[in-house]
Amino acid sequence: MNLELSDADRAFQAEVRDFVRSSLPPELAERNRRHMHLAKQDYVTWHRLLNKRGWGAPNWPKEFGGTDWNPVQRYIFDEECAIADAPPLVPFGISMVGPVIYTFGTPAQKAHYLPRILSMEDWWCQGYSEPGSGSDLASLRTRAESDGDDYIVTGHKIWTTQAHFADMMFCLVRTDAQAKPQEGISFLLIDMKTPGITVRPIISIDEGHGVNEVFLDGVRVPKANRIGQEGKGWTYAKFLLGNERTTIAEVSTSKQRLRRLKTIARAEMAQGASLLEDPAFRDKVAAVEIELLALEYTNLRVLAAETAGKGVGPEASMLKIRGSEIQQTITELVCEALGYYAAPFEHAPEGSNLAPLGPDYAQGRMESFLYNRATTIYGGSNEIQRNIIAKMVLGL
Incomplete structure (x- = not known):
């Protein structure tokens, strides 16, 4: 999706891109690109770099240490971080309990916990x-x-x-x-x-x-x-789950993975031609790209409504369902494109001397595929999300 960006938005995009490219440690980006299991310090390092810049809580109001970014700015930030293979911000403090505390907490709770979430002093x-x-x-x-x-x-x-x-x-x-x-x-x-x-x-x-x-x-x-x-507590839990399910959509991450899928499909050959030229495989890629585009528009509408002061409703369940299914489809297509190079499971501990198998772009793909089998379960299984939509949207 290509948003029509204003001059101010383009300037902001350049600012984010320059910061991410100059600040993100290359070895951290490489580990994330290869789907290696990141250490706690990896997440903390990136979060603190962003927080030092004032970007540690993109979705928080400014009065609590957030950015007050509009939906387009949040979209741009997520895009640039995904393109650079930056690790995600850990959601449990920033996207989940933080908003609960500043919305429902006491002044003492806000004063104590919110700064510690921003500084990553508390995980x-x-x-x-x-x-x-x-x-x-x-x-x-x-x-x-x-x-x-x-x-x-x-x-x-x-x-x-x-x-x-x-x-x-x-x-x-x-x-x-x-x-x-x-x-x-x-x-x-x-x-x-x-x-x-x-x-x-x-x-x-x-x-x-x-x-x-x-x-x-x-x-x-x-x-x-x-x-x-x-x-x-059920009231606060539902509020938190709405925020969790919008983050699970991971639109920007899926877009980056889709770009990588196309790169792999162009490099892999099928009957003497690029796999991306194979009509059957190309149709599969086009289908998931269309689904991702629709999800992206829906996510932007939710962001805009949230910025306008409307609470996150049952649309969060739609984002969770489609986002998780798209993640699984992309990882499946990557494994299909790689063929037998996807078969080895090569997870190795830090410092291992195991030589990689296959081309560089095959590294970590099976690990990603296996991990993503859980996306339709965590954050509330997709079956439960469909029940929520049936009740809250369709009135069944």
Whole structure:
């Protein structure tokens, strides 16, 4: 998609492009391009470089340390970062709990947590899913019992992304077992160094350690760490999930991956000609490009509505569904284009002397394909998102 940019927008685009190209460490861009498992410090380094420039929270209001960028500027920023193979901003603090805190938090919570999110002093994780309470999140059983000025939290969270890196967790807990499922839940901010917290790794199919189990055994949490009213956590959770599902769309990242897919298809040969000239394969590429273009327009409309002060509604579910499916389709087509070069799974630890197999552009593609099998599940499975659309949009 080519936006009609004003002179001011073009100047902003040049500013972002120059900053990203001059500031992003080349070795970090290369690791991200190859879909290597990035270390915690990789994400922190890039975030702090952006924050030093004043761009650490592109979606926040200026009064809280954000940019107050309009939708076109946010679009330009995402595009330039994707083109440069910059790692994504970690969403848990910036895109998820940060907006919850500055929208619903107390003045003391805002003063304490927001600067620490901006500086990446606190790394956050999300304590939502539980065994048996993933898609049916309202059935969660982790309980928080009142004890003076504290809650005593006991329960088990699962699929907790980057909990092994985290300093803090935003967590849904049940504070009233007698209330209706959605009405007995509260939203707590929990220090991960508190006694009683155990984090156990879950190694995913791409051999990455991204997700974890978190066990909470009598964890003492000050009531001052509760967001908003007791029992109203479901309201704050829905607000947060709307923000999460718009970021999962990853339009700019998919556009960069589509460009890379075309590069690979031009280089690979089929019956004496470029694979991109093969009518059947070319039609597949064209189909996903059309879907991505439609998603991009929809994403821009959502950004514009959000900037105008309208909350994120069920359209977030549409973005999540189409965005995740497009990501999977592109990674599938990359593997199809690579043929047998896609077959080896070559993930190797940092410092490994294993020689790469196949051309340079084949590196990390199987790892990306395997990881992206989860995109239609995390952030609320696509089946659940379709139920939300059926109810909220179609009235079924």
